Amino acid sequence: MSSEFRELLKKIGSGTHTHKNLTRQQASLALEMMLTGKATPAQIGGFMIAHRIKRPTGEELAGMLDAYSRLGNKLSIIDENKEVVVLGIPYDGRTRTAPISPITSLILSLMGVPVLMHGGRRMPTKYGLTLGEIWTNLGLNIQNTSLEQVQTSLAQKNFGFLYLPTHFPLADNFVTYREEIGKRPPIATLELIWHPYKGKNHIMAGYVHPPTEKMIREALTLTGVKKFTLIKGLEGSGDLKLEQTNIIAIDDHESEAGFKYLKLNPLHYGLKGHDYPLHSEQEYFEQLTKTIKGEMTPLTLSSIWNAGFYLWRCSVVETMEMGLSKAEELIMKGDLHNHCHSLSENLNYV
Template sequence: MSKAFRELLKKVGSGNHTGENLTRSEAAAATKMMLLAEATPAQIGAFMIAHRIKRPTGEELAGMLDAYYELGPKLQPKKSSNSPVIVMGIPYDGRSRTAPINPITALILTSAGVPVIMHGGDRMPTKEGIPLIEIWQGLGIDWTKLSLTETQQIFESTGLGFIYLPNHFTLGAGLVPYRDQIGKRPPFATMELIWCPYAGDAHIISGFVHPPTENMFRGALETRGFPYYLTTIKGLEGSCDLPRERTAIIGIIKQNTELQRLHLSHNDYGFSNINPPLPPTTNELITQIESVLKGEPSEIMQSAIWNGAFYLWHCGICPTMEAGIAVTKEIINNNNAAQKLEEIRGAIAALQLAYKT
């Protein structure tokens, strides 16, 4: 048993009257002790559920991020790109109700020259929804077989990278079973949405569900005091996917500036109010995504255009949302997104062939 960890556990687990928030350095120390298994399983589980009940502060999330930045993996900046890198913070436990659009968005952005980094793992408690890794596998891109060095090479050559926890951050993956054992998302699930496994300055785009989470995000990044550009999306199932059944609520936060609020209504741009549902099987979802890349009309195509247009506009590729819609349609209809998918497949195949020979 770690006596040092027990003291930190007592602070967060003592209840409303005597409990205390951790300082940034204490939160970092506690996170490191959990990642390195210096705390016992009983202590780790108790900390996670106590911290969830208490709710983390921005300062505590900053300390947790400190530990992840110290012990976790980082992709290095691309030498051949001047465009800011987009890091998407998407819940690790996946989707269970609506069709994920973000892999298509990533292909659209990288087709337009905007580098994208995603991160996550396998099926994960508590939702056990379809994770990003399975969607990419269905599209013929298996990030699970790549080392961090190989992922860096793919990121450098194609503009798309994926940090896969079980391979690239085994310490982080070691905390996943606790999510099932405590039956709730721990505060780590919040912190992961603003974790940036990238060594350069990035534009972090984080999905959220509950409004207080957005304030926690900002508090954490302001506490850490490094240059940042954060966009928050009240997206589908907490993801970065813009909804269509309601107005999309977006927060834009740059260092030393006030939060700017953006509201986008599907009606204003000629889209219906339908969010494509998650199909019964992964194969059906892959078929739907491939149909978008082929330019075939559908509801998921409409969501792909809606999201692609926003991100191209928001990342500075297009001057207006209307221009973003036109450029997204052009990228899809000219097979640019499909060609980007083939480019990534080919780069991975060539890399694996080179290692075999």
């Protein structure tokens, strides 16, 4: 048993009226001790539940990011002048709506925007469809790549994926505790904004609850992240919704608050449709493949809507309208299929 960790646990687990928040340094130490096994399983379980009940602060989240930065792999700088877009997607996957982010990432990387994604195997609480499974189905066996291959792919093809079991096993080992407690711990929020890249980052992540967005902004400010886009998207992802107005927080260094909100309604851009349900994974894979090949599918409109926004937000185009037009052109011409095939060849995938 770690006496040092016990003191940290006592601090956050004392009860509603007597608990105290951890400092950034203490939160960093706590997560490091949990990931490296210095804390016992009983202590780890107690901490995860107590921290969930207390609710993490932005400072604590920043400290946890510090621990991830120390213990996890980071890709080297590919270009001093380029921002790498880090897409933060909930690791426990999707169960209700079809993921659009793979198409978005293909379009961004095709247009010269470096994209870095990360994730792991199926995990609680949803055990939903993961990014790793989607890319594998598209021919990119991201589960078996070396860190050097990921680095080369990001530099040459503007796309990289860090797979936890392969590239950050300490974090992957922690999934066992999440399975045993059956609840989402605060580390699930940390994963949305983990940026394993040494250069300039543009964090583009999803969230569900407004308090989470505020906490994320505070953590990013403390850790020196200057460019961020936080989307109240489908199932906590960065996928914009077709059926309602999207609320998005973006950095704004000219304002006193340091950020501002965008409200984007697809109807204002002549787009009217539905967010496609995830009826079955096999059906989704079939529709995804057809969409990438340039066929009109139930995913096409949502793909255009999302890619149009991301192209504009990443300064590839000057207006949303131009982004939507470019996204439609790339999708309908089948350019994504060729790009996906190129990624597979570049990384020696089958």
